[in-house]
Each structure stands twice: as C-alpha cells, then as structure tokens.
Amino acid sequence: MRGTSVYAERVLAGTGERGGRGGAGQKARAIRGLGGLALLAGVLVALLLLPTLCTVGVGARDTSTWFQSEPADLDTSGVPLRSKILAADGSTIATFYYQNRIDVPLSKIAPVVRRAVLAIEDSRFYEHGALDSKGTLRALASNLGSGEVTQGGSGITQQYVKNLLLTQAESREQAQAAKEISAARKVRELRYAVALEKRFSKDEIFRRYLNIAYYGDGAYGIEAAARHYYDKPASRLNLNEAATLAGVIRYPYAYDPTRYPGRAKERRNVVLQRMAELGWIDRRTADLTAAQDLHLDLHDTPNGCVTSKAPFFCDYVQREILTNPVFGATPKARERLLKRGGLTIHTTLDWQTQKAAQRAVDSHVPRKNSARKAAAEALVQPGTGEIKGMVVDRKLGSDKVRGKTWINFAADASHGSSIGMQAGSTFKAFTLAAALEEDMPFGTRLMAPRRFVPTGYRNCKGERVGDPSSSLRNSADGEGGRTFSLTTGTQHSVNTFFLALQREVGLCDTVKMAERLGMRQAGGEPMQQFASFTLGFNTVSPLRLAAAYAAFGARGEYCSPIAIKRITDAAGKPVKVPGAGCKQVMDKGVADAVNHVLRGVLTKGTARGMGIGRPAAGKTGTVDNFSAAWFAGYTPDLAAAVWVGDPRGGYRYPMTSLCMDGTCYGSVFGATIPAPIWQDSMAGALAGRDATSFHRPPSHYFSKGSGEDKVKIPDVRGMKLRAAVARLRAAGFRVSVGRPVASERYEKGTVAEMEPGPGSAEPGDSITLRVSKGKKKLPGLPFPEPPRFPGLPD
Template sequence: MLAALIAFSTLGMLGVSARDGANWFQSVPADLSTPPVPQRSVILASDGSKIATFYYENRVDVPLNKVAPVMRKAIVAIEDNRFYEHGGLDIKGTIRALASNIAAGQVTQGGSGITQQYVKNLLLETASNSEERDSAVATTPARKVRELRMAVAMEKRYTKDQILERYLNIAYFGDGAYGVEAAARHYFGRSAATLTLPQAALLAGVVRYPFAYDPTVYPKTAVERRDTVLARMAQLHWVSKADASAAERAQLDLHVTSTPNGCVESSAPFFCDYVQREILTNPIFGSTADARKLLLQRGGLTIRTTLDSKMQRAAQRAVDHYVPQKNSSHKASAEVLVQPGTGAVKAMAVDRALGPSEKVGKTWVNFAADGDHGTSLGMQAGSTFKVFTLAAALDQGMAFGHRLYAPEHYAPTGLRACDGKYAGSTTSLSNAADGEGGRSFSLVTGTWNSVNTFFLNLEKQVGLCDTVKMAERLGMRRADGKPLEQVASFTLGANTVSPLRLAAAYAAFAARGRYCEPIVLSKITNANGRELKVPSAKCRQAIRKGVADGVNHVLRGVLTQGTAAGMGIGRPAAGKTGTVDDYSSAWFAGYTPDLASAVWVGDPRGGYAHPLRNVCLAGRCYGEVFGSDIPAPIWRETMLGALRGVPAHDFHSPPSEYYREGSGEDLVSVPSVVGMSASAARSRLAAAGFGVVTGSSVSSGYSRGTVASQSPGGGARVEPGTTVVIHLSRGAPSVPHPPSNPPGGPPTGGPPTIPPPTFPPIGDTAGNTPFGRLAGESGQAVRTGNG
C-alpha cells in the first residue's frame, strides 16, 4: 500500500487520475525493448587464434545454464531472495527497506528487486547520449516510477529465469568486469560455469557496491561482504551451515587476468590496427563514424581475418632481425605478405611497437599501409616501379631481345601524360653504378641490372601514359589516396606508395595477371551469430596471362644473375630491388606463385634528411644501403619461414613470341675445342654454360676421336646456353697415293695447328670477381620526382 501511495502520489503530481494511473501502470509500455547490451568484439587469425579484443565494456554473454547453480543461488539470496515469488514490484521488500531506512535515518537497504535492477542497468547501458544516461541515474520519483512500470512489463514478457540470465549478464562486478562470465574470468581465470561456493559468494557480494567491495582494492572488505552472502545463503537453507563455514575459511585466492582492449598488446599490432581502421572507416559497416565505432566496441563481433600466424611470425622475426626495434640509427622496416589470386593479406609486420612515437621503438604510424589505414603518407618506391614499364613493353609485344641504348646520362624529354600535357624533363638523370651506361641492353639484361637510363628510354618508347595505366591496372595508387603522379621519373619510382599496395601489385604477376584488392576480413558474425557483409577483393584479370608470364620469366633472373643474385629461396621465385634517390630508402618486392611480399627500409624522420648512408644495423655496417643489402635478405628470411611446409609450384613458361629476338641475355664467346678429345671438349663447353651435341663424324687430319670441327665455331658470339655441335674425326681419308709432283707445289707436312684454349672470365654468375662486385643496382640512387 505504501509503495502504491508513493507511485500514485507521483502520478497525481503529474495530473493523472488514480484509476487511469493504475491502468497506465499495469499496461505494457509501447517503447518497451531489450536491446543487446555492449559486448566485446574479438579479432581472430585464420587459424582461430586470438589477435585482439575490443570493448566498450568487458562483457561476454552466457546462457543461464552456463552459470554455476551456486552462483545463481548466491546472487538471488543477497539481492532478492523472494525473486521467484513476487511480481515486478516486491511490495513487502519495498516496505521493509523503507522502514529500515527511516529507522536508520539514512539509506541502508535497497528496495529494488532483481527485475528492477535489471531495468535500471538496461536503461543505463543502452543510453545513446548523455541526456539519456543522466535520466537513467536521476534520483527522481519519475525515474523510479518508470523503472517500476518497466519491471512489471518485463515480468509479463519474460520468465524469471530469462530475467535472471539478463541480469547476470548486465550487472557490473567491479574492476572493469561486466557480466558474470567476464567477472569469473577476470578474478579467477575460470568460466562462470565452474565457480565454487566461496567464489560465487564473493562475486554476488560485489554487485551492491562494486567500487567499495572490489577485491583487488579492498580485499578485507570484500571478504567480509562474501561472508555476509554465505550467512544469508545458510539462513535461507540454500547451503548447509557446514558448507558456509568452510567457505568462510577459504582464502581469497584471486587469479586476476586482464583482458587487453585494442591492438597495443596484440601479437600482430599493425595488422590489428589495419583491421580496426577497416571497420571504422568502411561505410559497409555503418553509415556514420559513430555507428561503426559502436559496432566494433559494443557489437560482440567475431572478426575472422586472413592473417596466417606462421607467416606473421616469420615476417616479424625477419624485420626485427635486420632492423632492430630500438636501433641507434632510428631506421625502420615494414613488410606485407599477400596471397596471389585472392588478395588475402597473410602478414603485416613493422619493426616497432604500437604506441606513441615519442618513445623509442614505438609509433602509431603503420608504415606498411596507406594513409586511410595507418596515417602513413607512403614512401618513394624506387626501382621496384620499373616492373610496370617492363609489363607495358611486353603488353605492346616487345620481345625479350629488344635492345635499347642506355647512355650514361639521359634527359627524359618528349613525354606526354594521359591528359596530353607535356610531362618531359630536361634534367639529366644517371645510373648509380659506374660503367652501367654507354652500351645497349635488352629487356632482360636492362631489368636484371636495373639500368636507369635504359628504363627512361624504354618508358619513352612505350609511352608514359601506357606505363602509368599499367601500374593503375595493377592497383597502384599513392598512399595518400591521390592518383599517381605522371612525371618523367615515373618508372624510377617517384610516387610515394605503401608496401601493401606494392605487394598486391606483384601478387598479380604471380597470379598470371589476376589482380585482387588487398583484403584482411574473411568473415564477421555479430553477437546473435548473424553474418555481416565484408569487403570483397574484387578480383579481375588486369593483364594478359602471357604478359605476366613474361614478367615472371625476366624477374626470376634478378635473383640469379641480377641485382639480387644469391637471394634465392630454393624454389621458383622472382623479384625486383629498389633504391631511392640519395639512398633515402630501399625496397625489395618478390614473390613465388604462392606468396608475394614487399619490404621497405628507411627512416621515419625523413629519408632525404636521414639517408641510408653509414648505417649500422644488427651488428653490420653499410656505407650505402641498396635494395639488395637489407630489404632482400628480410624478404628471403621471411619467405623461407613463411613457405616452410608449403609445396613449391613453378611459374608458367612465357609465350614463344617473346623469344623471336633471342633470349635477351648478353652474348658470350664460344670457346674453341677443335683438336681436343671428345670428353675434354664436352667438359670445356659445359663449364662455359653451353649445351653439347655430337654430330656425325668426319674425315680430317685430326687424330681419330678428337674434335675435327664445331658449330658455332670458336670465338663466335652467341647467347648463353646455346647448344654447340661437335664433329669427331675418324682420321685421314683413304685416297690413292698422290703423284710425286702434285699441282700447287709440294705437300706440307706436320699436324694442324691447334689454337690455344680460351677460358670463361673469372667470377661467379652473380658478377662477383676476386676484385669485388662488378656493378651494383644501377637503378638505385637516382633523382626521382622530387628532383
């Protein structure tokens, strides 16, 4: 009656009659709803391992049957022991609490039952703005009446067990733990289903005043409150006095486990940060930034990603090995691995911890990604961009043997951008290595040696616009999101890009011209198990298969006979080094048919102000850092680890039309083997890299079984690997004795003169001689778009 008077006196103040007020109070509110409360989202690798957790409140919903019965008894005993007996409004409990509070002269006992407490928490948790939050906690009669009315309606809509389940999942248990499951994991490192009697009593006691009874801050007060709960359970005969007494003697025995929130403590922090930004910026996850943020922090999402844990570890070890996190040179490295044909990002590593850049070895900037996914403005790509000019040349039908003169200096004049505007330059550009200019190169050898002036000449012949369009077809864009700059030094890598974009472009070559947008999300489900739409890779055939096969064929030689010789990984692979003007940064992009990667090394403070000169990293010092010095070894170590256990696959052979002008390799001299024994001749030719076939025997003045003739002949200039046919002598021909005085003078006597043998040049196929390396990457230190 007293509670009714309170309610109806309030209604009277609002101008509502007692009869109408009663009907209004008992009716179900039109706006009654129980929206889901905030739940934490989890990001998983492709194997199901956890990468990170995001939450507004640390909460994990569980059904009531996943909560230990003793926990259910404990919370009901201390908060509302008549819960299963009364309706939404417990008149008896309200009067008892009011009388107690009047006698004490202060609030000593709450009159709200579990249903009312659930309603109060629900209104607070689902408030979408500060006004609604203030209304949910306001100490006014109107707020109390609203709660009571909603509690009555809840009792009509849901069973007691359903209400108790909702209450246990919404209640705050202190120290950042929301809901009984999160609390059990946080305080005891176990699930709510396995809670013991003393553990359950402790958690039940915390709910009334979570801050005052927080066992991590006030353990003595928390134990006293726990014992109060145990005594109440024994008084109600819900546990025996012996069990309650034993539980009171139990030690607190906390095993506090914190749940990291966000990417800072993730095992793949920059990949995690990329995933977070993908969800927060992509309209597919909500029309506004606030909606997307709410979805991530409150939606209880299970986010399955493309990350391969083994590949991520391999990439992280490699970048940390060659460019340590806290190196004194302040240099940094980033690497991205992309799966050809799918666009799936398998790893993303930066040699930094995620955190404020003011601290050594930390940064918030994701050097591996574009600006919209990591705030990086990108880095000039250097000679890795030459591959787009090569691809454009092959697309136009140029053969491997197509040769162009590469002067020591070249001014790229006469170029036109796609809009027809003049884009040439009178600035003379050069090669990085002495001796690389002043001769002709083929598509093959010009690429292997990364000759700047060759590619500037090739870009002019192919056309700047066609070169730019080739890069755009393969997904290239500036890291700041703007279109590629169409400048004369485009082929030398003047544009600032991200390792992610470059890796995806090279992955298209590995996939025989099939380009896929890089993706990190494979599947997302919300708290109700409903699957959400995720971005598509939008795979398409960007270039002809034959063109990609031709590029692969040429780039394979970079790892065997070019600027990255010696960086092979024991399986078919291809790649391209890159070094930027004045050694401001260095790159390597490489791939197999199964995996593509791009590696960047530079200085976050600015490459031109802090170039890669006189640098010491990981116990090794470099006068100047080329793409083959640090980025290529990082790539090699990563690929060896990432592909361990993955079957090797080979590239497809390029179309035969590309061989119409030969293989494109530089011509070599055939050694003369005439007069040598057959075995010695074969050994000599094989050692020089030639194939050997024995033709028909011929009569000659050479001894029987020795080489009488060869084709091509000794001294001929041919392509490496050419097959040489040798003809063995079967001795002098049988002929009648000549007249005593034959025409032409007396016969000459003695054996034929055998020319002295010639030997291949000293050194290995990588160009290493006893006097040092012949020529470094000529495309490595040039003036790029910055001049």
C-alpha cells in the same frame, strides 16, 4: 546494479544533495528519504494491483492501463559487448570494448553462481512478478524501523532495467536521467520491468541480468568477471568464487576484491550465510568456505592493439572498420559497432608469416638502432589479396618514446597515417609489364646513355611532360653507356634504359599498367605523371606494392589487399565485409613473361644471391640520393615488399655512409638491407610449405633470343650423353637430343655432334646433341684372300 535506491546510498555515505556529513543531519535526511521511499512503494504496489480492483474510477483504470502497457521506447539491444580480432588459426590478436563484457547463455553459468546471486539479490525472483510487493514492503518496514537502509527492495528485473538504461546511455544527459533520484524514474523502471516480464521468460531475464551487471575493476557481466578475477569461464566457478562475485554486485566499487579484499571477504560471507539460511547450502559448507581466502587469479583483458603480438596488423584492421562506410554511415556508428557490437572478426593473419617477418625486420633494423632508421614489410597472398603479415620495426605507441610509433609505415594513410615513401626502381616492373604487353621480345635492345634528356613524353591527358633543359642519369642500382635488352636492362636496373623504354611504350601506358595493379599514392591521390615515373618518385606504401607484385605471381590476377575474411555479430549473424574484388588485369602470358625477367634479378642481377631455395622473382629499389631503399619480391604463393628509411626524412638523413649498431654498410641499395629482410622473412614464412613453379612464357617473347648477354658454349663432344647434358644445363642452356649418327671420330655412346657448335650463345638457347652409333660399316666386296709371305709375321 544495486538493490537500494541511489538516494538512500548517498544519504548513508554522507553525500546527499544538501551537504554535510554530520550525524543528526544525516539521520534526518535518511528518515526523510525512507519516508519518500515508503510513499513511492505504496504507489507502485497500487499501480500493480489496480487492474484487480473493481471499484476504481475511470481515471485510475486508465492510469493502470498505461502502466501495464508495453512502452514504445523499450529497447533491450545496445548492451556493450567486447569484440575480438582473430588470426587465421582462430587465436586472439586483440580485443576492443567500451565495457569488458562477454554475453553467455545461462547454461554456461555455473548453477552455484546462479544460486549465490539469487540468494543475495532476489531469492523470490522466480515466485513474483516485476515487483516483489512482499519483499519491497518488508524491506521498507525494516529500513523505517532502523532508520537505515538495511535491506534492498528492487528485484532482479528492476535491477536489470536500471542497468540497461544506464548502459544504453551515450551522453552525460542520458546517463544522468538513468541515475536521477525521482519517483518518475522509479515508475519508468517498474513499467519497463512489467513489460519485460511479459516479453521474456524468467530464465532469460536472469541471464540478461547476470550478463549486464558490473562486477568491479572493469569487468562487466559474469563471464568477463570470472575471467578477470579467476582466469576461468563462469561455467567453472566454485562456491567461494561464486559467492565473492555475487557479493560484489550491490556495491561494485566498495566490494572490489582487488582494492578492498577485506570488505569483499566480509560481503562474500554474508552471501554464504544467506545461502545457508535459504537451505541452498548446508551450514558446515558455508562456514568452511567462509574460512577460505579469496584466492584471486587476476587476468587483465587488453583493450586495443598496443599490447597485441601483431600490433600494426591489428591497427590496420581497426582502421579498416573505423574508416570503411561498409561498417556504418558515420565514424560514430562504426566505432560503436567495433567497441560495443560483440563482433568476432576473422582475419587473414598467418602467425608463421607474421613472426618470420617480425624476426627479419628486427634482426636487420633493430627497434632502437643507433642510426634511428626504420623498416616495414607487408606480405600478401597472390590470387586472394589476403594480408598474411604486416610488420614495422617499432612498438605501437607514442613517437615521443624511442622505439615506438603510431604510424604504420607498411600501410596507406587511411590505415596507418603514413604519407608513403618514394618507391624507387621497384616501379620499373610496371614499365617492363607495359612493354611485354605490347609484345616486345626479351631480346629487344635499346641504347642506355649515361645521361638521358627527358623529352617526348605525354601524360594521360595528352600533355607534354619532361624538361629538355635537364637530364637524368644512372645512379644507385644502375649503369649505362651501352645497349641493353629487356632482360639485362632489368637485371642491372639501368635508369636510362627504362627511361628510353618508357618513352617507347608510352608514359600513359606505364601509368595505366601501374593503376591496373592497384597502385596509387599512399595519401589516396592518383599518381603523378612525369618522365621519372618509372624511377619511382611517387610515394606509396609497402602494402600496395606487395599487392601489385602479387598480381604477377598470380599470373595477372590483381586482388585488393584485405585483412578481414568474415565477421559475425554477437548473435552469430554475418556482417558484410569488403571483398578483394579479384580480376584479371593482364594476360597470363604477359605475367609469365614478367616473372621470367624478374627471376633473373635474383640470380644474375642487382639482388643476385638473395634466392630462397624455390622459384622466386623480384626487383630492388634505391631511391634518389639514397634516401630510402626497397625490395619487392614474390613466389606464386606469397609476395612481400620491404622499405627501409628514416622516419625523420630520407633526404635529410640519407643512407650514404650508414653505420648501424656497429655494422657499417656504406651507401644502402635495395640489395643491401631490404633484400636480406625479404629473403629471411620469405624463407621463414614458406618453410615447410610446398613450392609452386612459375609458368614458361609464350615462345614469341624469345623471337629475338632470351635477351641474356651471350656466353661461351661448352664443347661436350666426346662426352657421355648424361655428362654432356648436365654440363650444358649448368651453363644455362636447354638441351634436346637428336637422332644418333655414325662417327669415325667419336666412340659409340658419346656425343658426336652438337648444334649450334662450340662458340657463344644466349643462356636459355637450345643445344641439340647427337650421339655416336659407331663407325660406318663398308659394304661387303669380293676381295681375294691376301697373299701370304713366308718368314713374315701375320
């Protein structure tokens, strides 16, 4: 980083290896150090000149050959570059770095910057080789004459080597070796410099030097320094700014403009005068610029996710890279890639979706709410698995501070430290899907007792599960004591109905359906298999649940949730990333049937009134004892799952008589808080975007009717056809029109017949209407003219 030796700097600073700050001792040590430098300089110059001498011995020639040969361990890679995470629109979500550095080509560094650095560090750089023998000897003569270090002797190539070795150090021992005060280190540096002068052009060496040098206050490389001190790229720096940064390089701590502006200004002026001496700027320009203030415009680059506008999504991406072997064989290798690799990480985050979800969560469960409840939501695109949003009603940070948490409640333990939460009745959708896969019609009816004895279940190992001595009952969302169909049992979320349905289709079939849809416990373990599986006792994450429901919206195609679309390294080359692995896990018709039933939850069931103005489906979930509440819902374009609960423990702090920030809810169901969060976030996320419709399920699912409870059929006879059709459709029926019929009773153009006629039927049934074409015409007969009677009116 500097033009003088570390040893001489320590002597001048009074921090030499053997103690004190006294003037006489300091002067003596300086002279001894400079004498050593003179001897070393002579050796280095001799090594460079040896190949040109003909009278040297064999040993000297061998030494020179070794010195001039390229070192086997010379590696110019590994310079730490900062990585950045980008949203889908290319905006920055966060940056990660070990050293805040951005590598740029020489063409993106203003010419005035290049001149300023050359002037103060190595004005003859383009004229000499690895060692500027004239400059080195001149500097030594000046230093020995004054007894102080007044001029530097190391050229830019040597300084680059020193910075490179120090930057590549990954341990204290390596760093110490790069900074040790010894002739061996200096010889090693010069040998590397000789090799680099052969390997790279002068421009390339200079570019690398500008990008590796430290400019103080956490800014490494000229581009990061320009953005940090002046909030602009290096290509736009002016003379004042260029001279200031060039002056910092030799002593970045002593000339730090943020800590020592006076020193930085003096040093800047030295650079300006040196540029004038060289004729690279005129004296008047130098003087005018020297009279200016530094004009700093500081801009800090955050490191990590804490200050990100999407902190938990950012944290998810970070953990994906740090935990997935795709990005490196060891945790250390993966961390090195993220914090030193200069990656550009393109993600799936959609800001419209993210912001809508954050607003919804914060609105219904404020960050520092009086009840200390929490909420989390994950939003996934059907058919791609892309995570479009991920929010928690907290800031990312220490749990010791109210309103903050390090735990990402929206994700699995591997991506957020969460052990998951019981999912409640949202798991009933998997039992429904298993039943429909076995071609059970919507009208299939089962008795739902008020209490259910869990017998007759076997897990996937064939083992009996269930406890005949206990019973499960309808609670939270449910009701019972009568028969329900697949349709109405789902709409009303009847616990005992689903326990009976699960026994009918088989516990293992239900579990396998959930597994095909990507479900597993948040801790990574397989789901436990007991009779109450359909009631959602397994602990899962909102992200997994959202991805499973997204498969329904994608007509049975499941995609593993992904946050990273592609990554390029510092050279612009692609880095392998894990894919979504999309695959068809159920027939499209089965998924269409699931969608048909779950749509009714939003119109007639436990979440009625929670529609979003476009085709949508979903399922509420209320966990036992009101320890948590969920809602999972979707359209063909977006799926989301919302959890609301207490981070301190749901059973210990249930939501039975919840009052939060002045609003009292009583017992909290899935439709009480989670469904409104889902409604608001989905409406905001999809605003201005075209709606996609679900597909009608195959006809065989209607073989026993729609499964809806029967309702009265309006009598539309005598009404105009258009009005009659509108009336029946409003009542939930489908309408077809048959051939017109003659009618003595109903006027031409009005409905004369309807089939079935007035009575009751299931909503969704088809009603056939026939329009009157008027009275029947009698065939013409030869009747005589009727007689006329005088005195009577005609």
